[in-house]
Amino acid sequence: MSNAQTMLGNSNALEGGAETTNTRFKPKQFWRQAAGPAWLLSALITWKWPDADDFPATNQLAAFLLATGLVLIALAAAGRLKDRAPWAFVLGLGLGVWELMQAKLLLLPRPFFGTPQDLLDVFLTDWKRLGNSLFHSLLLLAGGYLPGSILGIIIGVALGRSQHVRYWVRPVMRVIGPLPPVALLPLAFVVIPSARWAGEALMALAAGFPVAILTWSGVSAVDPAYYDVARTMGAKNRFLVLRVALPAATPQIFVGLFMGLGASFAMLVVAEMLGVKSGLGFYMQWAQGWAAYPNMYAALFVMSLMCTTLMTVLFKLRDHLLKWQKDGLKW
Template sequence: MSGAEATFGVDTAITSQKTATRVSPIAWFAGPVWLLAALLTWRWPDADDFPATDALAAGFAVVGVALLVGAALKLLRERAAWAVALGLGLGAWEVVQAKLLLLPRPFFGTPQDLLDVFLTDWSRLGNSLLHSLGLLLVGYGLGSLIGIATGIGLGRSLRFRYWAHPVLRMIGPLPPVALLPLAFVMIPSSWVAGEALMMLASAFPVAVLTWSGISAVDPAFHDVARTMGAKERFLVFHVALPAALPQIFVGLFMGLGASFAMLVVAEMLGVKAGLGFYMQWAQGWAAYPNMYAALVVMSVMCTGLITLLFRVRDKLLVWQKDGLKW
């Protein structure tokens, strides 16, 4: 490398470092936008007697100050535009509904209504969240284990594949929701019925992708392991499964999404607990802010579980860490 090329490389690195540490101008708009939303919420009279207006204004102000501090400390970079957009969106929602009442109530609530639900009904929301998590983790966990075991059998045993493959093709693609009435009739416990349907929802994609991953393993890997004296157990757990992990995780993600859908349906139609049941109860009493609050909690729960699964995947598949993002 010549001296000019080396100098150019150093200059480029210094310029990139300066660009990375420079605060984007939009970062300085985030705090004022939230502070303006707080001022409008506090000083503009409400069109009706809405709860928690002062608390909402205080919350907007706290976020605005935190964003200003973040901009000063150069912590706001990629998220600065989103902070501005959220501030503008919440401020517009506050003006349109709480101040001008342009949308019909009770179908369209105000930010105050949503905040009031979290302040006054947090215990019921938390209890519903725990019920949903318990139902989901048991059904999804058992379904994933059954799916992985089935995929291993399909990929490694011709006899098992002969008997299991037709059953998988007949039952697997069937939407679990279609079996809901039959499950609640045949299984006396609605909780067990919901678990069984979530197991079916998650087991099918995990089984198919596990089978696909194991079948795609290079036969040379097995030949080398057999040459060194490896038995079938070693071939499964130390050769086939590690090589099939990328495909298995795709199946786990698909199964988790299917379990989310089945969870809500089961809670709305049979299981008398959880966020789905809470939403059904709120809709029956026309408590739409409660329903929206349950949707927010459910979104956070689903996003958190998918993020956790991605963390596990990145930990196990370090060589593919940058291949799939969430």
């Protein structure tokens, strides 16, 4: 009888342990289930709580939050909302806090701090000007970054392959290269008649220097045995550059391209604010001059989206060309 009672007690203990294990808090499941309701709560606050002032696009903002919350709930039910669930929850809750603090209670000074509906109203009413500014910024960036990167690769290969080029070009790079391109902006506007061309030239300098240095580093690090084997098989100098040096230096080249793109972003904004009368930087300066701070924040958001998209495209290209290093670096 005692043995039976002992076995029964062990069975109950195991069942209790199983119940404890089943009811244990699971963070991943919580994030997936709470992401959608967080957006629905923000929609409810936006719709039902009276605004402290006459703000535009309140109903549109509530509808946007509601639709996003329903989509997140559907994704969670289908098992599609995984790693992004915590961020979805935080963003939804953050929008609700922002709406409560500013649109409902006016805790932050205006007009420096707007409301979520102010920002949404800018995208609804001024999207054409924002899109036009984005288009001009992309054109200006392409006109400086692409030629600068190509020239940087050419110079880097020449520095890595030729001692004569290193003798003449290296001192010039050591003098001009480390200079911030912004410091050359007044001189560029004097020497180059067009403000747009001056901005593109400085962006080319900003991109070309890191690309050239890292391409040079990658080409110089190539094992000389690779060149000897290729020469033994009858390879010419062109083959050595295109089929041996450049493929071996590609990882270093992409590091230079990433650095050059970041430097070009900085130079792009400065050029548009100080000389080029178009683009997102010029739009931000115009918005600040008219104290239209929601427009300025909208331009910042679009600029951030532009920069991260271009970085993502560059990373995708890197992962495609360097498949053996695909998991080594993430963006």
